[in-house]
Amino acid sequence: MKLLRVDTLDEAMEKLLRAAVMLPLNTQQIRTEEAVGRVLAGDIVSAEDIPGFRRSTVDGYAVLAQDTQGAAEALPVLLRVVEEVDAGQVPKHRLQSGQCAYVPTGGMIPEGADAMVMIEYCEPFGTGQIAVGQPVSPGRDVVPVGDDIRGGSVFLKKGTEVRAQEIGGLLAAGIIEIPVFAPFRVTVLSTGDELVEPGEPLGPGQMRDINSGVLKTLARQYGCDVIHTELIKDDREQLSRTIYSAMRGSDLVLLSGGSSQGNRDFTAEVIDQLAKPGVFTHGLALKPGKPTILGYDESSRTILAGLPGHPAAAMLVFVLLFGRILKQLRGEKPPVCMKAQMECNVPGAPGRETCQLVQLLPGGDGYLARPVFGKSGLITTLTEADGFTMIPVNREGLHTGERVCVWPI
Amino acid sequence: MKLLRVDTLDEAMEKLLRAAVMLPLNTQQIRTEEAVGRVLAGDIVSAEDIPGFRRSTVDGYAVLAQDTQGAAEALPVLLRVVEEVDAGQVPKHRLQSGQCAYVPTGGMIPEGADAMVMIEYCEPFGTGQIAVGQPVSPGRDVVPVGDDIRGGSVFLKKGTEVRAQEIGGLLAAGIIEIPVFAPFRVTVLSTGDELVEPGEPLGPGQMRDINSGVLKTLARQYGCDVIHTELIKDDREQLSRTIYSAMRGSDLVLLSGGSSQGNRDFTAEVIDQLAKPGVFTHGLALKPGKPTILGYDESSRTILAGLPGHPAAAMLVFVLLFGRILKQLRGEKPPVCMKAQMECNVPGAPGRETCQLVQLLPGGDGYLARPVFGKSGLITTLTEADGFTMIPVNREGLHTGERVCVWPI
Structure with missing residues (x-):
């Protein structure tokens, strides 16, 4: 067993981004x-x-604003109605001082007019006249061109x-x-002799492959096209052949499972054999997520990732690494997190950054974050969680009431 | 023009929910x-x-925990290795005191064993024996059945x-x-003589119909199936015929446009004519969103909504009313908002609740909410916004630094 230094999340992100910028961005x-x-x-x-024309934002009369100066309910200004402009129609008249035209919401304001008076402030007054009971300033209720x-x-x-x-x-x-x-093309491979397809009967000692379904869903949510998924036995030859063929058509090959040390070693070896320059991250100083392998092949322009076999760990590592990198590659705004206060103390892992699952509850001065605990192999820790927060490597933990960032998952 | 009392958002929500619980929930x-x-x-x-079997969460040796009592690096306990359990295989032996078995991560723990010792704490010792340098307690690194x-x-x-x-x-x-x-079935109708399809050439005074595209997208995001969209001229007969036929196959008929008072009146009249009991909300005390009409037809079990013609208003009213109601009908958790602090003062509308668009910026003790201003007819006020916050009717406005809830849009 080789002793290899693991990367911090930041180190791995930096290396991954350096490789990922080489991916074709179609x-x-x-x-x-x-x-x-x-x-x-x-x-x-x-x-x-x-709009391509001066548009009214109200039902009312288009006027010359200066005509309405001094208008009041007790002393209205009288204006002659020269036309009613229908929606979608061009006014026939250019308004002169003393004139007005009815214009509905969204309608075109006649030349000469520079403001609208809402119909609420206009009263019919004799034949073809209205009384305006309120002064308006130029531009009132008019959307200018452009x-x-x-x-x-x-x-x-x-x-x-x-x-x-x-x-x-x-x-x-x-x-x-x-x-x-264009979506990134992704292949999702699950490895493990103990795994069976979710629809198949389960023998003793066997487990259903759930990482394929979870990673496929996540990859799609992050704008990827999952072109192939496959369940592979712990067979070095088969793994090697499948990865090789996946590299030709994929931007990203996600492997998961093979959580045991032996499997991790041979996943890393196969990646190193097939890809040049090969593996650049041999593990993450992250809990959960330690058994993460990252590599790159320059000639086929493929990122290869060996994710942890534990579903919660595989999911969190995908979100932390690829969720962020894929958005960054496309120049998207960084995501926003939910601010919350810790409901109780929660310890970090010594020497590692910790990704702590939490529930969000109303409380504090907004939301409280309640830790969800459970072994990293349990999928139900994830179904109970609304998101996660990070405990930095240099912190013993988070304390009750501390303000944290919660990233939804 | 009839004088009708407008509803507060809460009143409208309550009435809408009473009608909506009658919708078929397939x-x-x-x-x-x-x-x-x-x-x-x-x-x-x-x-x-x-899991259906006791599963190991680590690579290591399954042991009887009591055998490891007192073990230390300087004084290891020697155990005989009786087998190596492969992933997906059933152990052949029941462990006795003094025995152990290698089990990989995810592997099945033999009968008799009650804990795992990580491989890091085990050393091969002579033929078929290991030296365990750490005591473990029962259940350590074991996932129990279920x-x-x-x-x-x-x-x-x-x-x-x-x-x-x-x-x-x-x-x-x-x-x-x-x-x-099953998704709710929705018909989206845009009305207005001034509207043309987005792909068609624009004449003077005309505007492109954008509410259909916006409402279709939103409805889908809230789990609806948009079965029909149509652009209708301001023609009472055509509107009546189209609504009538839409009611037969839709749970929800969304009308938009017709922002002018005349159009609003005839939309309400047509709904009242076709639907029994008909219109129950004749306007909202909400800015923007005042010209909102809500109705219900009992026999076809259809909600009918006349949304404002202004795109920003139509979108916000849809999100506020239907976004929440549709989730509630399906028993979903209420959505969570983003907590932020106002970057500056912002006034409310007198006598109305105000839906204020905002951008979220890092700052304060988390995020700052910066108001996005603009006439409600402008779609770009929405493209610049990350979300909205509500200003209650009894408040003059929000003040700088005030903590608010921002709902993403």
Whole structure:
């Protein structure tokens, strides 16, 4: 057994990022309406001003603001109604002093007018006239041309994750197709003689492979396309062949299982044999997550990761390392965490950073974080958790009431 | 124009919930691996204990804990190795005092043994013997039968949103299909003579319909199936026919646009004509969101909502009302908000609750909330925002440094 120095999470992140920037970052064109959750691969420029005309934000009368000076309920100003502008129509008249035109919400404001008076402040007065009971200043309730989106300017930046509102902005500008980053292609391999497919009957001593399903789901959530999953026996030849063929078509090969020292050793050896420069991280100073192996192959441009076999550990390491790196590669905003206060003391692991699962409960001056304890092999510790918080390596633990960052999982 | 009292958000929520509990809450069976984001429609019980055998969490030797009493590095206890248990295999021997067996991580612990000694604390000693240099207590590094999931017990409750870890738990128990709530069926209708489809050329005075795309995206994010979208002119007959046919197949009909008073009036009239008991909310004391109409038809079991035409208002009202109600109907946990401190003072609207868009920035003792201002018709106020916070009706506004809840959008 070789004695190898393990990396801190930061060291591993730095090495992983150095390798990951070599991954092909492809772009694809997709329909805007189907783009939710995707990340813009380029700045978006509107060809035109939005709105393209001066638009009213209220139902009321378009006026020359100066005509309304001094207007009051007791002393209204009388204006002649020259037209009623329908939604989607172009006004026929240019307003002169003393004139007004009815414009509905969203309607186009006639030339000459520079403000709207809400209908609530207007009274019909004789034939074709209204009485305005309130003064308005220029620009009141008018959206100027280009106020929402300026033609020719970047209104959404590369790296933006598309939400419902970005879809709205894009459609407003008539942009019905957009460039987004193509998903990274991922292969998920589970290894272990003791593992069977979840749908198969379980013999004594056997366990169902759950890491494939968990890692596939997570990888998809982080914008990856899982092109292949496979359950492999602890057979060096088969593992080697499968990894080799996976490297040709994948940006990322995730291996999990093989938690025993023997398996870890041969996973690292196989990666080193197939990939150049090979393994760069031989373990993490992280609890849970110590048996994590990271490597890179330059010629096929593939990241290879041996994740812990314990489901909770595999999931947390994926989120901590790949969740962050994948977002960083696409230039996304760093994620925000939930602030909470520890409900009780919780110890850290000596010499290692600790990833502590927690539940979030209302309390304190916002939320309390209640630790979820359990052996790292137990999947139910994760189903009970809302997220996790990190205990730094140089801390004995977290104390009751301490303010912490909780990352949702 | 009828004078109708508007509802507070709470009043509208209460009425909406009373109507919404009448909606059919159907269940469907889907593959566990594809269930992320769905909500369990029933409690999940495992047929078996997980693990089904006593499992080791480390590489090492299974022992009788009492044999190791008093063991120390300087005075190790010698144990005879009777076998090496392979992963996935059943041990052949029942251990007697003085015996041990090698068991890898995840392996089955032989009968008779009650603890594991990590390999780091064991040294080979002559032929077929090891020297144990550390005492262990009973149960050390052993996962008991059923420790993760107890057979016959509910391990995931109805109303749980399925995340990666729930998929893991289900697969661990061999449950490869699960009952989830069927999506609500939603029709999204945009009305307005000024609106054109986003892909079509824009004439003067015209605007692109963006609410359909935004509401469709949101509805899907909240677990709905958008079965139809349509852009309708301001034509009472066409609106009436379209709503009538939408009611037959939809749980929820979302209308938007028609922001002008005339349009709002006829939307409400059409809903009242087609639906019994009809409109129950004639406006919200909410900024933005005042021109919101809510109604219900008992015989077709359809909720009808006339949302504001302004995109930001339509989106916020959808999230506030339907985002919460839909989760509540399925018994989901209430969402958690982000705690932040106001970066500056922000005024509320007199007599109305205010939904204030904000950006989240690092600062204060966690995050600062910076208000995003803009007319409610502007979609870019939403693309700049990370979320929103509520200003209660009885408050003049929020003050700098005040701790607020920010709901992500």
